[in-house]
Amino acid sequence: MEMRDIDDLPKNAANYMALTPLWFLERAATVHPTRKAVIHGSRTYTWLQTYQRCRRLASALSKRSIGVGSSVAIIAPNVPALYEAHFGIPMSGAVVNTINIRLNASTIAFLLGHSQSTIVIVDQEFFNLAEDALRIMKEKSQGNFTPPLVIVIADESCNPKTLKYALGQGAIEYEKFLESGDPDFAWKPPQDEWQSIALGYTSGTTASPKGVVLHHRGAYLMALSNPIIWEMNEGAVYLWTLPMFHCNGWCFPWTLAAVCGTNICLRQVTAKGVYSAIAKYRVTHFSGAAPPPSVLAGMSQKGFRVTHTYGLSETYGPSTVCAWKPEWDSLPPETQARLNARQGVRYVGLECLDVISTQTGQPVPADGKTIGEIVFRGNIVMKGYLKNPKANEETFANGWFHSGDLGVKNPDGYIEIKDRSKDIIISGGENISSVEVENSLYLHPAVMEASVVARADERWGESPCAFVTWKPGVDKSDEQRLAEDIMKFCRSKMPAYWVPNQ
Amino acid sequence: MEMRDIDDLPKNAANYMALTPLWFLERAATVHPTRKAVIHGSRTYTWLQTYQRCRRLASALSKRSIGVGSSVAIIAPNVPALYEAHFGIPMSGAVVNTINIRLNASTIAFLLGHSQSTIVIVDQEFFNLAEDALRIMKEKSQGNFTPPLVIVIADESCNPKTLKYALGQGAIEYEKFLESGDPDFAWKPPQDEWQSIALGYTSGTTASPKGVVLHHRGAYLMALSNPIIWEMNEGAVYLWTLPMFHCNGWCFPWTLAAVCGTNICLRQVTAKGVYSAIAKYRVTHFSGAAPPPSVLAGMSQKGFRVTHTYGLSETYGPSTVCAWKPEWDSLPPETQARLNARQGVRYVGLECLDVISTQTGQPVPADGKTIGEIVFRGNIVMKGYLKNPKANEETFANGWFHSGDLGVKNPDGYIEIKDRSKDIIISGGENISSVEVENSLYLHPAVMEASVVARADERWGESPCAFVTWKPGVDKSDEQRLAEDIMKFCRSKMPAYWVPNQ
Known part of the structure; x- marks a missing residue:
């Protein structure tokens, strides 16, 4: 059909901009500069402080040649730096690549290589894990390896020895890195809302994890959908029990900025930590893996x-x-x-x-x-x-x-x-590839056949359960010892939560 | 900067669609088919019924050659048909052109001509007004006038004589028109989110109103912003005190579908009507013009x-x-x-x-x-x-x-x-052009100079106030009579609420 007058009005600089959740942070800092944005133990950042920290992060990254097309990896539990990464990294133009802290070093080595992350931000608790991953990358590189710059997050729980060791290895402390950035940095919103904002790896049916790429438009739309689905009003108080590295915390980092709410971080999710936070901060919402009916009823x-x-x-x-x-x-x-x-x-x-x-x-x-x-x-x-x-x-x-x-x-x-239709076990909300577990089992010298299935689990929803047959000649007099040996073997090959248990 | 792997993933049919608020209606009908969507006096439509009525409307319009590029005008107070127009007209591809019922016939004639609306939906209460407007259009057309098809809305308040008269003039009754449409019509979402969805005229500083064109993308984004700003949760009950013809009811017609809420229609806004509705339907939200501080305090x-x-x-x-x-x-x-x-x-x-x-x-x-x-x-x-x-x-x-x-x-x-900076008076939320009122005053034989300004008004926020000087020779012995004569003169030239009062 012909273009008629009613549609003949072009986009211009005043009426069209790329959708991005990054503007939500600028707005929260303008509207509620003194409201608590992020609380982590004894540390609290207001929305203005969070905005400034994110701008510093974007600025510091830009100075290190990070921009559109780059990936920056982060390996951290739910600490403020991981929240800031969801804004500061995209504000530099780059993609935030959140990495599951429960993965093993060889998987992380694969992810860092595949994502081509030239900077890795790592929480001190996982510094050794990152170090192991980088060592594996170097070993596999056949001399063609440029190590990424490592930024280490050291909060009050950090062992000073760990930090000293990390700095000795050439890492930069996260707060020092922020200090090198400009709190008034003129961050660049994306020119195109289709620009990538996040990269996260998911376990599939094959041996190699797949890198899921998300864009600014989708992150914006999801961030605005969440408040309607979850009845989350302005000023909501969100407790981070869901890992932010898991699907970018379902886009809640951006939602919390949109509703000018408050993020309560927890390094470790414990019953005491959850109940204390609910009582202390009047938590309105938290999320997690779908629990079994018994837990739901409770x-x-x-x-x-x-x-x-x-x-x-x-x-x-x-x-x-x-x-x-x-x-x-x-x-x-x-x-x-x-x-x-x-x-x-x-x-x-x-x-x-x-x-x-x-x-x-x-x-x-x-x-x-x-x-x-x-x-x-x-x-x-x-x-x-x-x-x-x-x-x-x-x-x-x-x-x-x-x-x-x-x-x-x-x-x-x-x-x-x-x-x-895919052989995936979902344990505590995380995917486990049954095929990959089977593949590892087949590497054990005693295993003839292996089949891994999901077993209902009171706590985790599902957990992996393995059925195996033994090779001829295997001494089957002590099957319990054999089973324990196989579990030990698995622990050396895969993340702990992937290991089939009894 | 070069396009890198991380951004090199094209749009496809599964991951990119034009944003439009029309999907919200389809969703509400799926999720809450039996929930009350629209209540108007003794009539109630569920979300499924509303969706079917809107598809019928889109279908009936399509059969009359309405589609992308067309405008369909509607002159109605807050009745269900006006709510349905916000979905059914765009579902045919056309633009919904809502017209202020307080305008006079000559202004409406201008709007209908300017918008090139080939179908006009009019509430029976305003049928004579529409008829007058069409007569003016015909008179001005110099024989080159194709009258638009008129659809007349007749609810329980309708005088049977009015309806009979309208039908005699060639109008089609709205319910009959819907019956001619298919409730399962395969409506077409816009191919491009920049496609126009609504047209509304605003009074500016010059004599001709300006037609504000809105698009599907903006209507979608506004519809999702409203719940956050107004703390409007799933199932909200919205009382229509704000006219839906005014800036498309601030996009609330689409918001209500997004939150699967309930619309309470009021043909006329009275204190009794408002309080009754609040008590009867447990209204959660309503909107209106910014009231003066005294009303706010109350x-x-x-x-x-x-x-x-x-x-x-x-x-x-x-x-x-x-x-x-x-x-x-x-x-x-x-x-x-x-x-x-x-x-x-x-x-x-x-x-x-x-x-x-x-x-x-x-x-x-x-x-x-x-x-x-x-x-x-x-x-x-x-x-x-x-x-x-x-x-x-x-x-x-x-x-x-x-x-x-x-x-x-x-x-x-x-x-x-x-x-x-513009000479606009805002009375009851509607713009009044002071220049246009002045221009009319200058047409009066006794007026030498005229100046119109906004006066604070307890009820309407502002109302127009005129200062005039008399031409030489005017008998100034009875200025009260002169003032009344001028007000009467103005009533013949402009909407009643534009007329300066004492």
């Missing part, structure tokens, strides 16, 4: 209101919600639990969600029975996997993002997972 | 929590908010009132707000004294004025949208209006 009794969401790193974290209906209020608890355990409906920021036949690609009927693959389409679906055209082609086939999860569509339109 | 005493916002049709409605700070809680009421009367800080969906020198174009210091023009930049700034390149050039000069309002920036960053 939380409900204690007065927690649980919102059940589902998603993947590829969808900026949760992008479906089991939206509670008032008509469920009067149902028996078991019925409520069954209804609320479903994956539900799409987030307000997601355009399309469906369950499609793996044969025909057509939507399955909403009968609660016909199984198909859960698929997503819209603006909170990732840009793609980094340097992995084959995986991108498969995952984006036919105009859908393919989750790999198998489910049904219920008559009320709520989707529900029934199985996974 | 509302506060009655338990209303007032959020003060400011904006223009050109910024999708309010795009600044006087964000309340907890530290103001303990201040004396007069100080609170003074602080909260300021225009404040930018909306979360607006990227930049400033006060700039009208001489240098540079930001004024945040001293609360230096006056400059309030300017906006970002994604909730209009596309531009329809068919008005000169006005667009001026209003978008130097990368800012120029509001025409003069103000200061306070030391806390909050902006505050001090004066208007």
